[in-house]
Structure formats: C-alpha cells, structure tokens
Amino acid sequence: MPSPRRVSVDACPGALRLHAAADGPLARVRLPGGRLTGTQVRVLRELADEWGDGHVELTSRGNVQLRALTGVSVDRLAGRLADAGLLPSPTHELVRNIAASPLPGGALDVAPLVGALDRALCADPLLAGLPGRFLFALDSGRGDVAFPADVAAYPLSGAVAILFAGVDAGLRVPAGRVVPALLAAAHAFLSERETQRIQDPSRSHRAPGSGDATVAAGIGGAWRVRELVDGPGRLAARTAAALGVPLAEPVALDQPGIVAPVGLVTQPDGLVSVGAVVPLGRWSAVQMKVLERAAVLVVTPWRGVVVPGLAPEAAPGWQHALAGVGLEAEQGSRWAGVTTCAGLPGCAKSLADVRADATRAVRAAAPGGTGPAAGRACLPVHWVGCARGCGSPAGPHVRVEATGRDYEVRSPAGSGRACGDGVADLVATARRS
Structure with missing residues (x-):
C-alpha cells in the first residue's frame, strides 16, 4: 500500500527522545519480548495519571507509549522509568x-x-x-x-x-x-x-x-x-x-496465519496462560489496576496482553477479572484484529478521529458475527487517519484510510472482496451513526 516519501532522519520516539504529538509529548518505552511485571504496570499507570492522558498505548511491536506528557521534564520521566527497570x-x-x-x-x-x-x-x-x-x-x-x-x-x-x-x-x-x-x-x-x-x-x-x-x-x-x-x-x-560456520541450503518459508492468543491456553508445563484483546490497544487506569496483580505479563505485537504461568484453578478467575474491566478474554470478540493509528486529536496530520469511527463500526457489528470487525474469518483491519499508515500490522491486512470526506477501504491483492466489502459496510454504518 502506498506511503509517502520517507525523511532521512530516524526520529523514532523513545523514553529520552519524546515525539511532539498534537496532544503533547509522547514517550515510547521499549519492552523486550513485550515482557513486564505487574509492578511496572503500576508505575506506567502512575506516570500516565500524573503527567499524561491517563492511558497507556500498546504498539505493534509489543512496546508501550505514554501520551500528552505535559509538565514533566525528560530527566524526571527517565528517572522514574529507570527506577522501575524500564x-x-x-x-x-x-x-x-x-x-x-x-x-x-x-x-x-x-x-x-x-x-x-x-x-x-x-x-x-x-x-x-x-x-x-x-x-x-x-x-x-x-x-x-x-x-x-x-x-x-x-x-x-x-x-x-x-x-x-x-x-x-x-x-x-x-x-x-x-x-x-x-x-x-x-x-x-x-x-x-x-x-x-x-x-x-x-x-x-x-x-x-x-x-x-x-x-x-x-x-x-x-x-x-x-x-x-x-x-x-x-x-x-x-x-x-x-x-565461522558454513551456509546450508536455504529453504522456502511460508508465513503461517497469525492467531492472537485469546482466552485460556494450556501451556506445555500444565500451567495456563490467559490472553485478552485490548480494544484499540489502550489500557485505562482501571484495566491497569487489575493487571498490576499479575507477577508477569506479556504485551503482544497484536496489541493484546497475556497473563502466563497461572495455576489451572486460578486461570478462570483471571479471565473473568480481565473481562470485567473491558479486556476481551473470550474467542470471537468483535475487537479482535481491529487496530487504529492515533488519529485526531492526538495527531495533527490525521484527517479523522479514527478511534471514534472504528469504535462505532465495531459496535455496529453483530455480536458473534464473522465479519472483519469481529476478527473472525477475515484479515486484521487497521484504521488510519492519513496516507502514512502509522501502526499498520506487519502482515496482510485490510486498510481503512481517512480521505478527509470519508474512508477508503483497501484489501490486499488475492484476499477476495469479502473482507473489504464487509469493512465498507461497517464504515457506512459508523458514518450514519
């Protein structure tokens, strides 16, 4: 899918180099392997509440972001993150x-x-x-x-x-x-x-x-x-x-279809992991307070979260607790596979409030349906506010791009029209709403 010409300077944001977003400075905190502790989740929640917009964003690489960090110096932010091991x-x-x-x-x-x-x-x-x-x-x-x-x-x-x-x-x-x-x-x-x-x-x-x-x-x-x-x-x-090793004969590899972990997953050691979809990849303070109780968590590249290593008798309780704060911990969630860029008002380049429009489209989908907003029998769907396509999934996906007047829906070549047509219907429903 086309994207505009790239600038020559690598300006990836970090914890020490903040990005000047429309809603204020943005910090990206790297989480190798997506792994962090419940204590670290608490620190992120406190930082988001004290200096940010109260939310923590999950990225497509399993990292996290803090937005609207007004009134805080980089040194103070770095000190708090360093103290937490982040x-x-x-x-x-x-x-x-x-x-x-x-x-x-x-x-x-x-x-x-x-x-x-x-x-x-x-x-x-x-x-x-x-x-x-x-x-x-x-x-x-x-x-x-x-x-x-x-x-x-x-x-x-x-x-x-x-x-x-x-x-x-x-x-x-x-x-x-x-x-x-x-x-x-x-x-x-x-x-x-x-x-x-x-x-x-x-x-x-x-x-x-x-x-x-x-x-x-x-x-x-x-x-x-x-x-x-x-x-x-x-x-x-x-x-x-x-x-100091020889090269072997290469083999052709096909990327398998990715299924994000959702629900109860039995581990090889007999323990259980609980996976959940994080709607539009944003943790609220209430959700983070529940996640703080976990010893270890994993943020997935599909903007979800996994609580691993649970005793079989404890796993259903965790699944219920996650669902109770709006984290989708059951298979067939309408939010599965649906992601967005920041959109308005967080990004000045965006042509639409893509989060609000995507939310309306997902809620308009029939519960338990098989359309793209349900994340079943279809490719992931990524909503973007401009041609840059920030945060797009790495693999094939349906792209819903704001044009300034409406949205253009694009499906990968060879994927069939069902995905794109289904999203187009949902976009139309969202606009009418």
Whole structure:
C-alpha cells in the first residue's frame, strides 16, 4: 500500500527522545519480548495519571507509549522509568527492539533468550548505532514474530535458522549460539549498510514492498534489512564468516496465519496462560489496576496482553477479572484484529478521529458475527487517519484510510472482496451513526 516519501532522519520516539504529538509529548518505552511485571504496570499507570492522558498505548511491536506528557521534564520521566527497570540503558534505549513469541512452549524456548539478548545488546557500544526501526525477533517456531523482523531466530530441523527480513539464506546455529548469532547479524547489517552507502552515495533506491517509499541511502543509509540490495544474502554471508560456520541450503518459508492468543491456553508445563484483546490497544487506569496483580505479563505485537504461568484453578478467575474491566478474554470478540493509528486529536496530520469511527463500526457489528470487525474469518483491519499508515500490522491486512470526506477501504491483492466489502459496510454504518 502506498506511503509517502520517507525523511532521512530516524526520529523514532523513545523514553529520552519524546515525539511532539498534537496532544503533547509522547514517550515510547521499549519492552523486550513485550515482557513486564505487574509492578511496572503500576508505575506506567502512575506516570500516565500524573503527567499524561491517563492511558497507556500498546504498539505493534509489543512496546508501550505514554501520551500528552505535559509538565514533566525528560530527566524526571527517565528517572522514574529507570527506577522501575524500564530504562536499563540510556545509550541503547532506542534499539532495544526485540519481539518474541508471547506464549510459553514451542520448539525454541524464547523466554530466557529475551533477557540474554537484551543484556548483550546493551553491553555492545557499537550496536547503539542501529536504527530505531531495526527489529530482532525470537520465534518459538509458531511463525508469529519472525517474518516482519530484520533478523530473527527461527527453529528448523534440529537447528535454529537466522532469518533476514523473513528470508532463509542458509544460516544455521545451535540453540546455544542464538544470541551471539543475532548480535553478529546486527553488526553485519551496520557494515553492509555503510558499504552500500559508500559505494553509491547518490543513490536512492526503492525498498521492496514499500509502495512509494524511497530510501535516502546516500544520507543516512538503510534503516531495515529489506532496504539493502540483496540484504538477506549479503548479511547471511557476513554473519556466517563472523561466526565461522558454513551456509546450508536455504529453504522456502511460508508465513503461517497469525492467531492472537485469546482466552485460556494450556501451556506445555500444565500451567495456563490467559490472553485478552485490548480494544484499540489502550489500557485505562482501571484495566491497569487489575493487571498490576499479575507477577508477569506479556504485551503482544497484536496489541493484546497475556497473563502466563497461572495455576489451572486460578486461570478462570483471571479471565473473568480481565473481562470485567473491558479486556476481551473470550474467542470471537468483535475487537479482535481491529487496530487504529492515533488519529485526531492526538495527531495533527490525521484527517479523522479514527478511534471514534472504528469504535462505532465495531459496535455496529453483530455480536458473534464473522465479519472483519469481529476478527473472525477475515484479515486484521487497521484504521488510519492519513496516507502514512502509522501502526499498520506487519502482515496482510485490510486498510481503512481517512480521505478527509470519508474512508477508503483497501484489501490486499488475492484476499477476495469479502473482507473489504464487509469493512465498507461497517464504515457506512459508523458514518450514519
């Protein structure tokens, strides 16, 4: 789907570099693997209540954002986050982008690798130079986080494949060398980016799959692996040489359909996880007060939340508690798969209050239906207030874009018209409401 020309400066917001949104400064707090504690949720709630708009936003990478942070200095905010363990490295806070499969189990145990990768990343001074959009992923084998990532660990046939931009270029390592391999791949990216920038400093090339976006390679270099010429092949060769391993025969990989965890999910160890949809990816203060009671939580890349490691007898109580504060913890929720950008009034570039319009459309859907707003038998639906498409899901999805007068609904090629037509009907209903 087309997007406007990209600027050359990487201006990803963080906890120390706030974004000047229309409703006030915005801070993005990285949560490697989406993992945080109930105590940290309480700190985020207090910060949102004291200095922000009272809500915490979930992002498509499993991070969180605080909006409308008026009347607070960056130093005070950073101090509170650091005290809560949410800002362990000021030098690397923008590059701690680590996605991980949210549910326990699978062919690769990702939970211990998340912390190991985060610590090793922060301990490497050179990797502070990664772009703020560069994404690591630790995939348990479900295929839920590997494919959108720049470099990912993905278990295959008794070894772990290191994928580049979702492509297998033949790099294999044992499970015990996953973290060193990912770090070596990140170094390879920085080296290859610089090589390509020097070889042709005047070139701007079109990034595959980026619509109308172009990459100012001569100014700042590529931000993502897919923006490099032959990125997967060249990075695999560089990384293999650094690790001293040969490349294997690549295999073609198909990204499986993603099913966000909702409801009660039995773990391999007999414990239970409870997953819930967070409507439009915003936690309210009331919802956070319930989540504070959890020892550990996982924010998912689909703007949901998982409470893992529960005793079977305790899990139904958690499911009931989440549902009681408006977190959708049952399969078939009308909110499943429905996301939006900030829209008006939070973003000055937006042409509509997309959250309000999406909310009306979801509520207009028949309960238990199979349309796109119900999140069943259809692709995810993302509402955006302008052509930039902020917060769009990584995979195929239906895009509902504000035009200034109405909304334009676009479905991916080959997905059929049912998804797009269904959303169009809901958009019309919302506008009439």
